[in-house]
Amino acid sequence: MIKTFIIIFAFLTCFQSLAKNVTFLKVDFAPYYIFDGTHKGQGRDEEVINLLKKAMPEYQFNYMLIPSSRALFELQHSSQITCMLSLYKTEQRKKLFHFSKQYSTIGLAPTIAMHKDVASKVMPDHITATSLKDLIFKHNLMLGKSTERSYGQNVDEIILKIPQEDLIIRAGKDSLQSLTYMLLKKRVDLIIGYPGEHLYLQSQLNRENEFIQLHISEAPKTVLGFVGCNKSGESKRFLKQVDKSLNTIKASQVYASTMLRWVPKRLQESLINEFKEK
Structure with missing residues:
Protein backbone atom coordinates (compact mmCIF):
# COMPACT_ATOMS: atom_id res chain seq x y z
CA MET A 1 0.00 0.00 0.00
CA ILE A 2 2.79 2.39 0.91
CA LYS A 3 4.64 1.51 -2.29
CA THR A 4 1.52 2.24 -4.31
CA PHE A 5 1.11 5.61 -2.61
CA ILE A 6 4.74 6.49 -3.30
CA ILE A 7 4.39 5.56 -6.96
CA ILE A 8 1.20 7.65 -7.34
CA PHE A 9 2.81 10.58 -5.54
CA ALA A 10 5.91 10.35 -7.74
CA PHE A 11 3.73 10.20 -10.85
CA LEU A 12 1.74 13.28 -9.84
CA THR A 13 4.91 15.17 -8.95
CA CYS A 14 6.44 14.26 -12.28
CA PHE A 15 3.26 15.30 -14.13
CA GLN A 16 3.20 18.64 -12.35
CA SER A 17 6.84 19.29 -13.17
CA LEU A 18 6.16 18.47 -16.83
CA ALA A 19 3.09 20.73 -16.95
CA LYS A 20 3.70 24.04 -18.62
CA ASN A 21 3.41 27.00 -16.27
CA VAL A 22 1.27 30.02 -17.02
CA THR A 23 0.78 33.01 -14.73
CA PHE A 24 -2.45 34.97 -14.74
CA LEU A 25 -2.32 38.50 -13.40
CA LYS A 26 -5.08 39.45 -10.97
CA VAL A 27 -5.77 43.13 -10.41
CA ASP A 28 -7.65 45.21 -7.88
CA PHE A 29 -10.87 45.69 -9.82
CA ALA A 30 -13.97 44.39 -8.06
CA PRO A 31 -16.23 42.68 -8.95
CA TYR A 32 -13.92 41.08 -11.54
CA TYR A 33 -11.53 40.05 -8.78
CA ILE A 34 -12.75 40.01 -5.19
CA PHE A 35 -10.04 39.55 -2.58
CA ASP A 36 -11.98 39.85 0.67
CA GLY A 37 -15.45 39.92 2.18
CA THR A 38 -18.49 37.69 1.66
CA HIS A 39 -17.87 37.22 -2.07
CA LYS A 40 -14.13 36.56 -1.86
CA GLY A 41 -12.96 34.54 -4.88
CA GLN A 42 -16.27 34.97 -6.73
CA GLY A 43 -15.17 37.69 -9.12
CA ARG A 44 -16.29 37.39 -12.72
CA ASP A 45 -12.82 37.07 -14.20
CA GLU A 46 -11.66 34.75 -11.42
CA GLU A 47 -14.47 32.37 -12.36
CA VAL A 48 -13.52 32.38 -16.04
CA ILE A 49 -9.88 31.66 -15.19
CA ASN A 50 -11.08 28.72 -13.08
CA LEU A 51 -13.06 27.40 -16.05
CA LEU A 52 -9.96 27.65 -18.25
CA LYS A 53 -7.90 25.86 -15.61
CA LYS A 54 -10.33 22.93 -15.55
CA ALA A 55 -10.36 22.76 -19.34
CA MET A 56 -6.56 22.90 -19.68
CA PRO A 57 -5.02 20.35 -17.28
CA GLU A 58 -1.80 20.28 -19.31
CA TYR A 59 -0.98 23.71 -17.90
CA GLN A 60 -0.10 24.64 -14.33
CA PHE A 61 -1.97 27.84 -13.52
CA ASN A 62 -0.25 30.32 -11.21
CA TYR A 63 -1.48 33.71 -10.07
CA MET A 64 0.07 37.08 -9.33
CA LEU A 65 -1.79 39.87 -7.55
CA ILE A 66 -0.59 43.19 -8.91
CA PRO A 67 -1.80 46.82 -8.83
CA SER A 68 -3.78 47.58 -11.96
CA SER A 69 -1.45 50.48 -12.75
CA ARG A 70 1.46 48.05 -13.20
CA ALA A 71 -0.39 45.18 -14.86
CA LEU A 72 0.38 46.04 -18.48
CA PHE A 73 4.03 46.75 -17.68
CA GLU A 74 4.35 43.34 -16.01
CA LEU A 75 2.52 41.68 -18.88
CA GLN A 76 4.79 43.23 -21.47
CA HIS A 77 8.10 42.52 -19.75
CA SER A 78 7.54 39.05 -18.33
CA SER A 79 9.86 36.33 -19.62
CA GLN A 80 7.47 33.45 -18.81
CA ILE A 81 3.96 32.83 -20.14
CA THR A 82 2.02 35.61 -18.45
CA CYS A 83 -1.55 36.52 -19.31
CA MET A 84 -4.47 38.64 -18.27
CA LEU A 85 -8.17 38.19 -18.84
CA SER A 86 -10.61 40.76 -20.23
CA LEU A 87 -8.20 43.00 -22.13
CA TYR A 88 -9.44 45.29 -24.87
CA LYS A 89 -7.79 44.34 -28.15
CA THR A 90 -6.66 47.72 -29.50
CA GLU A 91 -4.28 48.33 -32.40
CA GLN A 92 -1.66 49.72 -30.02
CA ARG A 93 -1.91 46.76 -27.67
CA LYS A 94 -1.65 44.25 -30.52
CA LYS A 95 1.88 45.58 -31.07
CA LEU A 96 2.78 44.71 -27.48
CA PHE A 97 0.83 41.53 -26.70
CA HIS A 98 -0.56 38.35 -28.21
CA ASP A 134 -20.82 67.23 -23.83
CA LEU A 135 -20.46 66.68 -20.09
CA ILE A 136 -16.76 67.49 -20.18
CA PHE A 137 -16.56 70.24 -22.79
CA LYS A 138 -19.97 71.93 -22.55
CA HIS A 139 -20.57 71.66 -18.83
CA ASN A 140 -16.92 71.82 -17.70
CA LEU A 141 -17.23 68.79 -15.44
CA MET A 142 -14.24 67.00 -13.95
CA LEU A 143 -13.75 63.34 -14.84
CA GLY A 144 -12.06 60.74 -12.64
CA LYS A 145 -10.61 57.55 -14.16
CA SER A 146 -8.18 54.78 -13.32
CA THR A 147 -4.79 54.79 -14.98
CA GLU A 148 -3.90 52.40 -17.83
CA ARG A 149 -7.52 51.42 -18.51
CA SER A 150 -9.06 51.40 -21.96
CA TYR A 151 -12.80 52.00 -22.46
CA GLY A 152 -12.97 51.45 -26.20
CA GLN A 153 -11.63 53.56 -29.05
CA ASN A 154 -14.34 56.25 -29.13
CA VAL A 155 -14.33 56.87 -25.39
CA ASP A 156 -10.53 56.71 -25.17
CA GLU A 157 -10.22 59.36 -27.88
CA ILE A 158 -12.50 61.72 -25.93
CA ILE A 159 -10.50 61.20 -22.74
CA LEU A 160 -7.23 61.96 -24.55
CA LYS A 161 -8.57 65.41 -25.48
CA ILE A 162 -9.61 66.38 -21.94
CA PRO A 163 -7.44 69.16 -20.45
CA GLN A 164 -5.37 68.06 -17.47
CA GLU A 165 -7.22 70.42 -15.15
CA ASP A 166 -10.49 68.59 -15.91
CA LEU A 167 -9.10 65.09 -15.40
CA ILE A 168 -8.10 63.18 -12.29
CA ILE A 169 -6.29 59.89 -12.85
CA ARG A 170 -5.87 57.49 -9.95
CA ALA A 171 -3.25 54.74 -9.85
CA GLY A 172 -2.41 52.15 -7.23
CA LYS A 173 -4.54 49.74 -5.28
CA ASP A 174 -8.34 50.06 -5.46
CA SER A 175 -8.19 53.13 -7.67
CA LEU A 176 -11.85 53.01 -8.71
CA GLN A 177 -12.89 52.57 -5.10
CA SER A 178 -10.92 55.71 -4.24
CA LEU A 179 -12.61 57.58 -7.10
CA THR A 180 -16.04 56.42 -5.95
CA TYR A 181 -15.34 57.87 -2.51
CA MET A 182 -14.24 61.14 -4.15
CA LEU A 183 -17.48 61.16 -6.13
CA LEU A 184 -19.46 60.74 -2.93
CA LYS A 185 -17.61 63.73 -1.45
CA LYS A 186 -18.10 65.69 -4.72
CA ARG A 187 -14.38 66.10 -5.29
CA VAL A 188 -14.94 64.90 -8.87
CA ASP A 189 -18.09 65.37 -10.96
CA LEU A 190 -18.20 62.00 -12.71
CA ILE A 191 -16.20 58.80 -12.89
CA ILE A 192 -15.98 56.18 -15.58
CA GLY A 193 -16.17 52.44 -15.08
CA TYR A 194 -18.45 49.51 -15.85
CA PRO A 195 -22.01 48.94 -14.56
CA GLY A 196 -21.09 46.04 -12.30
CA GLU A 197 -18.10 47.90 -10.87
CA HIS A 198 -20.15 50.97 -10.01
CA LEU A 199 -22.90 48.87 -8.44
CA TYR A 200 -20.50 46.80 -6.35
CA LEU A 201 -18.45 49.74 -5.08
CA GLN A 202 -21.48 51.88 -4.31
CA SER A 203 -23.01 49.01 -2.36
CA GLN A 204 -19.82 48.76 -0.29
CA LEU A 205 -20.35 52.38 0.75
CA ASN A 206 -24.03 51.65 1.38
CA ARG A 207 -24.91 54.89 -0.43
CA GLU A 208 -26.31 53.62 -3.74
CA ASN A 209 -29.26 56.01 -3.58
CA GLU A 210 -26.96 59.02 -3.90
CA PHE A 211 -25.59 58.02 -7.32
CA ILE A 212 -26.86 57.72 -10.86
CA GLN A 213 -25.42 55.60 -13.70
CA LEU A 214 -25.72 56.69 -17.32
CA HIS A 215 -24.80 54.99 -20.57
CA ILE A 216 -22.22 56.83 -22.67
CA SER A 217 -23.71 57.65 -26.06
CA GLU A 218 -20.29 57.46 -27.76
CA ALA A 219 -19.75 53.88 -26.52
CA PRO A 220 -21.08 50.65 -28.10
CA LYS A 221 -23.72 48.57 -26.31
CA THR A 222 -21.29 45.90 -25.19
CA VAL A 223 -17.56 45.34 -24.91
CA LEU A 224 -15.54 42.22 -25.48
CA GLY A 225 -12.51 41.30 -23.40
CA PHE A 226 -9.80 38.97 -24.70
CA VAL A 227 -7.01 36.97 -23.10
CA GLY A 228 -3.82 38.96 -23.61
CA CYS A 229 -0.35 37.47 -23.05
CA ASN A 230 3.25 38.61 -23.30
CA LYS A 231 4.76 38.28 -26.76
CA SER A 232 6.50 34.93 -27.02
CA GLY A 233 6.15 31.75 -29.01
CA GLU A 234 5.05 29.86 -25.89
CA SER A 235 2.32 32.40 -25.20
CA LYS A 236 1.08 32.12 -28.76
CA ARG A 237 0.83 28.32 -28.46
CA PHE A 238 -0.96 28.69 -25.13
CA LEU A 239 -3.51 31.05 -26.67
CA LYS A 240 -4.33 28.53 -29.40
CA GLN A 241 -5.38 26.12 -26.67
CA VAL A 242 -7.25 28.92 -24.90
CA ASP A 243 -9.30 29.56 -28.04
CA LYS A 244 -10.30 25.89 -28.25
CA SER A 245 -11.30 25.85 -24.59
CA LEU A 246 -13.23 29.12 -24.75
CA ASN A 247 -15.26 27.83 -27.67
CA THR A 248 -16.70 25.16 -25.35
CA ILE A 249 -16.77 27.23 -22.15
CA LYS A 250 -18.80 30.05 -23.70
CA ALA A 251 -21.56 27.63 -24.71
CA SER A 252 -22.16 26.63 -21.08
CA GLN A 253 -24.81 27.93 -18.71
CA VAL A 254 -22.11 28.42 -16.06
CA TYR A 255 -20.38 30.94 -18.30
CA ALA A 256 -23.61 32.85 -19.01
CA SER A 257 -24.43 33.01 -15.30
CA THR A 258 -20.93 34.24 -14.55
CA MET A 259 -21.22 37.08 -17.07
CA LEU A 260 -24.55 38.17 -15.54
CA ARG A 261 -23.62 37.78 -11.87
CA TRP A 262 -22.49 41.37 -11.27
CA VAL A 263 -24.67 43.13 -13.84
CA PRO A 264 -27.40 45.35 -12.33
CA LYS A 265 -30.76 43.56 -12.70
CA ARG A 266 -32.32 46.33 -14.75
CA LEU A 267 -29.52 45.98 -17.32
CA GLN A 268 -29.32 42.17 -17.50
CA GLU A 269 -31.83 41.84 -20.34
CA SER A 270 -29.63 44.00 -22.57
CA LEU A 271 -26.69 41.66 -22.03
CA ILE A 272 -28.83 38.52 -22.51
CA ASN A 273 -29.93 39.87 -25.90
CA GLU A 274 -26.27 40.38 -26.84
CA PHE A 275 -25.51 36.74 -25.93
CA LYS A 276 -28.09 35.64 -28.46
CA GLU A 277 -26.50 37.72 -31.22
CA LYS A 278 -22.88 36.66 -30.62
Whole structure:
Protein backbone atom coordinates (compact mmCIF):
# COMPACT_ATOMS: atom_id res chain seq x y z
CA MET A 1 0.00 0.00 0.00
CA ILE A 2 2.79 2.39 0.91
CA LYS A 3 4.64 1.51 -2.29
CA THR A 4 1.52 2.24 -4.31
CA PHE A 5 1.11 5.61 -2.61
CA ILE A 6 4.74 6.49 -3.30
CA ILE A 7 4.39 5.56 -6.96
CA ILE A 8 1.20 7.65 -7.34
CA PHE A 9 2.81 10.58 -5.54
CA ALA A 10 5.91 10.35 -7.74
CA PHE A 11 3.73 10.20 -10.85
CA LEU A 12 1.74 13.28 -9.84
CA THR A 13 4.91 15.17 -8.95
CA CYS A 14 6.44 14.26 -12.28
CA PHE A 15 3.26 15.30 -14.13
CA GLN A 16 3.20 18.64 -12.35
CA SER A 17 6.84 19.29 -13.17
CA LEU A 18 6.16 18.47 -16.83
CA ALA A 19 3.09 20.73 -16.95
CA LYS A 20 3.70 24.04 -18.62
CA ASN A 21 3.41 27.00 -16.27
CA VAL A 22 1.27 30.02 -17.02
CA THR A 23 0.78 33.01 -14.73
CA PHE A 24 -2.45 34.97 -14.74
CA LEU A 25 -2.32 38.50 -13.40
CA LYS A 26 -5.08 39.45 -10.97
CA VAL A 27 -5.77 43.13 -10.41
CA ASP A 28 -7.65 45.21 -7.88
CA PHE A 29 -10.87 45.69 -9.82
CA ALA A 30 -13.97 44.39 -8.06
CA PRO A 31 -16.23 42.68 -8.95
CA TYR A 32 -13.92 41.08 -11.54
CA TYR A 33 -11.53 40.05 -8.78
CA ILE A 34 -12.75 40.01 -5.19
CA PHE A 35 -10.04 39.55 -2.58
CA ASP A 36 -11.98 39.85 0.67
CA GLY A 37 -15.45 39.92 2.18
CA THR A 38 -18.49 37.69 1.66
CA HIS A 39 -17.87 37.22 -2.07
CA LYS A 40 -14.13 36.56 -1.86
CA GLY A 41 -12.96 34.54 -4.88
CA GLN A 42 -16.27 34.97 -6.73
CA GLY A 43 -15.17 37.69 -9.12
CA ARG A 44 -16.29 37.39 -12.72
CA ASP A 45 -12.82 37.07 -14.20
CA GLU A 46 -11.66 34.75 -11.42
CA GLU A 47 -14.47 32.37 -12.36
CA VAL A 48 -13.52 32.38 -16.04
CA ILE A 49 -9.88 31.66 -15.19
CA ASN A 50 -11.08 28.72 -13.08
CA LEU A 51 -13.06 27.40 -16.05
CA LEU A 52 -9.96 27.65 -18.25
CA LYS A 53 -7.90 25.86 -15.61
CA LYS A 54 -10.33 22.93 -15.55
CA ALA A 55 -10.36 22.76 -19.34
CA MET A 56 -6.56 22.90 -19.68
CA PRO A 57 -5.02 20.35 -17.28
CA GLU A 58 -1.80 20.28 -19.31
CA TYR A 59 -0.98 23.71 -17.90
CA GLN A 60 -0.10 24.64 -14.33
CA PHE A 61 -1.97 27.84 -13.52
CA ASN A 62 -0.25 30.32 -11.21
CA TYR A 63 -1.48 33.71 -10.07
CA MET A 64 0.07 37.08 -9.33
CA LEU A 65 -1.79 39.87 -7.55
CA ILE A 66 -0.59 43.19 -8.91
CA PRO A 67 -1.80 46.82 -8.83
CA SER A 68 -3.78 47.58 -11.96
CA SER A 69 -1.45 50.48 -12.75
CA ARG A 70 1.46 48.05 -13.20
CA ALA A 71 -0.39 45.18 -14.86
CA LEU A 72 0.38 46.04 -18.48
CA PHE A 73 4.03 46.75 -17.68
CA GLU A 74 4.35 43.34 -16.01
CA LEU A 75 2.52 41.68 -18.88
CA GLN A 76 4.79 43.23 -21.47
CA HIS A 77 8.10 42.52 -19.75
CA SER A 78 7.54 39.05 -18.33
CA SER A 79 9.86 36.33 -19.62
CA GLN A 80 7.47 33.45 -18.81
CA ILE A 81 3.96 32.83 -20.14
CA THR A 82 2.02 35.61 -18.45
CA CYS A 83 -1.55 36.52 -19.31
CA MET A 84 -4.47 38.64 -18.27
CA LEU A 85 -8.17 38.19 -18.84
CA SER A 86 -10.61 40.76 -20.23
CA LEU A 87 -8.20 43.00 -22.13
CA TYR A 88 -9.44 45.29 -24.87
CA LYS A 89 -7.79 44.34 -28.15
CA THR A 90 -6.66 47.72 -29.50
CA GLU A 91 -4.28 48.33 -32.40
CA GLN A 92 -1.66 49.72 -30.02
CA ARG A 93 -1.91 46.76 -27.67
CA LYS A 94 -1.65 44.25 -30.52
CA LYS A 95 1.88 45.58 -31.07
CA LEU A 96 2.78 44.71 -27.48
CA PHE A 97 0.83 41.53 -26.70
CA HIS A 98 -0.56 38.35 -28.21
CA PHE A 99 -4.36 38.01 -27.95
CA SER A 100 -6.85 35.18 -28.07
CA LYS A 101 -9.11 35.13 -31.12
CA GLN A 102 -12.09 34.18 -29.00
CA TYR A 103 -13.35 36.75 -26.53
CA SER A 104 -13.06 35.66 -22.90
CA THR A 105 -15.65 38.01 -21.40
CA ILE A 106 -18.59 40.03 -22.64
CA GLY A 107 -20.08 42.88 -20.70
CA LEU A 108 -22.02 46.08 -20.99
CA ALA A 109 -20.09 49.10 -22.20
CA PRO A 110 -18.59 51.52 -19.67
CA THR A 111 -20.93 53.92 -17.95
CA ILE A 112 -20.44 57.12 -16.06
CA ALA A 113 -21.43 57.45 -12.43
CA MET A 114 -22.46 60.83 -11.05
CA HIS A 115 -23.72 62.17 -7.77
CA LYS A 116 -27.44 62.87 -8.19
CA ASP A 117 -26.95 66.46 -6.99
CA VAL A 118 -24.48 67.15 -9.81
CA ALA A 119 -26.57 65.32 -12.43
CA SER A 120 -29.67 67.37 -11.56
CA LYS A 121 -27.85 70.58 -12.47
CA VAL A 122 -26.71 69.59 -15.97
CA MET A 123 -29.29 67.20 -17.43
CA PRO A 124 -33.02 66.43 -17.50
CA ASP A 125 -34.50 63.83 -15.18
CA HIS A 126 -35.11 60.24 -16.28
CA ILE A 127 -32.55 60.10 -19.10
CA THR A 128 -30.51 56.90 -19.33
CA ALA A 129 -27.73 57.96 -21.72
CA THR A 130 -25.65 61.06 -22.26
CA SER A 131 -22.65 62.30 -24.22
CA LEU A 132 -19.36 62.14 -22.36
CA LYS A 133 -17.99 64.83 -24.70
CA ASP A 134 -20.82 67.23 -23.83
CA LEU A 135 -20.46 66.68 -20.09
CA ILE A 136 -16.76 67.49 -20.18
CA PHE A 137 -16.56 70.24 -22.79
CA LYS A 138 -19.97 71.93 -22.55
CA HIS A 139 -20.57 71.66 -18.83
CA ASN A 140 -16.92 71.82 -17.70
CA LEU A 141 -17.23 68.79 -15.44
CA MET A 142 -14.24 67.00 -13.95
CA LEU A 143 -13.75 63.34 -14.84
CA GLY A 144 -12.06 60.74 -12.64
CA LYS A 145 -10.61 57.55 -14.16
CA SER A 146 -8.18 54.78 -13.32
CA THR A 147 -4.79 54.79 -14.98
CA GLU A 148 -3.90 52.40 -17.83
CA ARG A 149 -7.52 51.42 -18.51
CA SER A 150 -9.06 51.40 -21.96
CA TYR A 151 -12.80 52.00 -22.46
CA GLY A 152 -12.97 51.45 -26.20
CA GLN A 153 -11.63 53.56 -29.05
CA ASN A 154 -14.34 56.25 -29.13
CA VAL A 155 -14.33 56.87 -25.39
CA ASP A 156 -10.53 56.71 -25.17
CA GLU A 157 -10.22 59.36 -27.88
CA ILE A 158 -12.50 61.72 -25.93
CA ILE A 159 -10.50 61.20 -22.74
CA LEU A 160 -7.23 61.96 -24.55
CA LYS A 161 -8.57 65.41 -25.48
CA ILE A 162 -9.61 66.38 -21.94
CA PRO A 163 -7.44 69.16 -20.45
CA GLN A 164 -5.37 68.06 -17.47
CA GLU A 165 -7.22 70.42 -15.15
CA ASP A 166 -10.49 68.59 -15.91
CA LEU A 167 -9.10 65.09 -15.40
CA ILE A 168 -8.10 63.18 -12.29
CA ILE A 169 -6.29 59.89 -12.85
CA ARG A 170 -5.87 57.49 -9.95
CA ALA A 171 -3.25 54.74 -9.85
CA GLY A 172 -2.41 52.15 -7.23
CA LYS A 173 -4.54 49.74 -5.28
CA ASP A 174 -8.34 50.06 -5.46
CA SER A 175 -8.19 53.13 -7.67
CA LEU A 176 -11.85 53.01 -8.71
CA GLN A 177 -12.89 52.57 -5.10
CA SER A 178 -10.92 55.71 -4.24
CA LEU A 179 -12.61 57.58 -7.10
CA THR A 180 -16.04 56.42 -5.95
CA TYR A 181 -15.34 57.87 -2.51
CA MET A 182 -14.24 61.14 -4.15
CA LEU A 183 -17.48 61.16 -6.13
CA LEU A 184 -19.46 60.74 -2.93
CA LYS A 185 -17.61 63.73 -1.45
CA LYS A 186 -18.10 65.69 -4.72
CA ARG A 187 -14.38 66.10 -5.29
CA VAL A 188 -14.94 64.90 -8.87
CA ASP A 189 -18.09 65.37 -10.96
CA LEU A 190 -18.20 62.00 -12.71
CA ILE A 191 -16.20 58.80 -12.89
CA ILE A 192 -15.98 56.18 -15.58
CA GLY A 193 -16.17 52.44 -15.08
CA TYR A 194 -18.45 49.51 -15.85
CA PRO A 195 -22.01 48.94 -14.56
CA GLY A 196 -21.09 46.04 -12.30
CA GLU A 197 -18.10 47.90 -10.87
CA HIS A 198 -20.15 50.97 -10.01
CA LEU A 199 -22.90 48.87 -8.44
CA TYR A 200 -20.50 46.80 -6.35
CA LEU A 201 -18.45 49.74 -5.08
CA GLN A 202 -21.48 51.88 -4.31
CA SER A 203 -23.01 49.01 -2.36
CA GLN A 204 -19.82 48.76 -0.29
CA LEU A 205 -20.35 52.38 0.75
CA ASN A 206 -24.03 51.65 1.38
CA ARG A 207 -24.91 54.89 -0.43
CA GLU A 208 -26.31 53.62 -3.74
CA ASN A 209 -29.26 56.01 -3.58
CA GLU A 210 -26.96 59.02 -3.90
CA PHE A 211 -25.59 58.02 -7.32
CA ILE A 212 -26.86 57.72 -10.86
CA GLN A 213 -25.42 55.60 -13.70
CA LEU A 214 -25.72 56.69 -17.32
CA HIS A 215 -24.80 54.99 -20.57
CA ILE A 216 -22.22 56.83 -22.67
CA SER A 217 -23.71 57.65 -26.06
CA GLU A 218 -20.29 57.46 -27.76
CA ALA A 219 -19.75 53.88 -26.52
CA PRO A 220 -21.08 50.65 -28.10
CA LYS A 221 -23.72 48.57 -26.31
CA THR A 222 -21.29 45.90 -25.19
CA VAL A 223 -17.56 45.34 -24.91
CA LEU A 224 -15.54 42.22 -25.48
CA GLY A 225 -12.51 41.30 -23.40
CA PHE A 226 -9.80 38.97 -24.70
CA VAL A 227 -7.01 36.97 -23.10
CA GLY A 228 -3.82 38.96 -23.61
CA CYS A 229 -0.35 37.47 -23.05
CA ASN A 230 3.25 38.61 -23.30
CA LYS A 231 4.76 38.28 -26.76
CA SER A 232 6.50 34.93 -27.02
CA GLY A 233 6.15 31.75 -29.01
CA GLU A 234 5.05 29.86 -25.89
CA SER A 235 2.32 32.40 -25.20
CA LYS A 236 1.08 32.12 -28.76
CA ARG A 237 0.83 28.32 -28.46
CA PHE A 238 -0.96 28.69 -25.13
CA LEU A 239 -3.51 31.05 -26.67
CA LYS A 240 -4.33 28.53 -29.40
CA GLN A 241 -5.38 26.12 -26.67
CA VAL A 242 -7.25 28.92 -24.90
CA ASP A 243 -9.30 29.56 -28.04
CA LYS A 244 -10.30 25.89 -28.25
CA SER A 245 -11.30 25.85 -24.59
CA LEU A 246 -13.23 29.12 -24.75
CA ASN A 247 -15.26 27.83 -27.67
CA THR A 248 -16.70 25.16 -25.35
CA ILE A 249 -16.77 27.23 -22.15
CA LYS A 250 -18.80 30.05 -23.70
CA ALA A 251 -21.56 27.63 -24.71
CA SER A 252 -22.16 26.63 -21.08
CA GLN A 253 -24.81 27.93 -18.71
CA VAL A 254 -22.11 28.42 -16.06
CA TYR A 255 -20.38 30.94 -18.30
CA ALA A 256 -23.61 32.85 -19.01
CA SER A 257 -24.43 33.01 -15.30
CA THR A 258 -20.93 34.24 -14.55
CA MET A 259 -21.22 37.08 -17.07
CA LEU A 260 -24.55 38.17 -15.54
CA ARG A 261 -23.62 37.78 -11.87
CA TRP A 262 -22.49 41.37 -11.27
CA VAL A 263 -24.67 43.13 -13.84
CA PRO A 264 -27.40 45.35 -12.33
CA LYS A 265 -30.76 43.56 -12.70
CA ARG A 266 -32.32 46.33 -14.75
CA LEU A 267 -29.52 45.98 -17.32
CA GLN A 268 -29.32 42.17 -17.50
CA GLU A 269 -31.83 41.84 -20.34
CA SER A 270 -29.63 44.00 -22.57
CA LEU A 271 -26.69 41.66 -22.03
CA ILE A 272 -28.83 38.52 -22.51
CA ASN A 273 -29.93 39.87 -25.90
CA GLU A 274 -26.27 40.38 -26.84
CA PHE A 275 -25.51 36.74 -25.93
CA LYS A 276 -28.09 35.64 -28.46
CA GLU A 277 -26.50 37.72 -31.22
CA LYS A 278 -22.88 36.66 -30.62
